[in-house]
Amino acid sequence: MCAGAIPGLPLETICSTLTQIAPLRLAEDWDNVGLLAGDRKVIVSRVMTCLTITPDVVDEAIESRVGLIVAHHPLPFKPLGKITTDTVAGEMLWRLLGARIAIYSAHTAFDSAAVGINQRWADLLELQSVEPLVPSDALVGTKREGAGRLGHLPAPVSMKELTVRAADMVGASAPRMVGGEERLVKRIGIACGSGGSFLAAAKRRGCEALITGEATFHTCLEARSMGIGLAMMGHYASERFAMEWLATRMADELDGIEVWASRNESDPVVRV
Secondary structure (H helix, E strand, O other): OOOOOOOEHHHHHHHHHHHOOOHHHHOOOOOEEEEEEEEOEEEEEEEEEEOOOOOHHHHHHHOOOEEEEOOOOOOOOOOOOOOOOOOOOHHHHHHHHHHHOEEOOHHHHHOOOOOHHHHHHHHHHHEEEEEEEEHHHOOOOOOOOOOOOOEEEEEEHHHHHHHHHHHHHOOOOEEEOOOOOOOOOEEEEEEEOOOHHHHHHHHOOOEEEEEEEOHHHHHHHHHHOOOOEEEEEHHHHHHHHHHHHHHHHHHHHHOOOEEEOOOOOOOOHHHH
């Protein structure tokens, strides 16, 4: 073996570790999770995590001789009738398959995992008495698994302070909020990504505020009518930080591979 060479691990071993971190049984029925492309027997030396596979991410993966991309958002997400370069998704898949780069996604399984994105949020905010925002009969007895999170801040803070603090924690450059700036909140709901659909659950569970990535205009109106504050970080900022954490976690658990979070990936929505 050449000096400095990375020995690598079978792709199946890496996938097994990922399923321990984010059990695929936690994924929503409509999702497309697990190994989406690849040969489980192949030895992989370099792994890159990202939120979403984009042409920039594909360029980095090929240039860096990556063997596996662990993306939060699946590619493909919906079944494809053909893989051609006529579409952006088709071209990216064609290039990745040509470079023998495998693709893995845990998506909603990672959202709901005991150490997943929503739990990472709860830990950052130092929430107390944390539990899933949406309990599931299938997850009875697993208090740290389930959709979203619900918990209490150590002490009440204003809605503005909560929004600013949350944005600082994940580097959100353009956070938005719904609700009175000075209104005090303590019982907090969390739903990463496009989490506006969790507003009704937040209401049922008595949340005073919901931290999410993004919500529609009408959801914002509904939140205001319900008296629930919304702290919106942007979809990218609400989830990308957890893919950086995942890269570190994988590097710690898997000897013999190099893991990093994509350096080319960026938020497509910019502040002006």
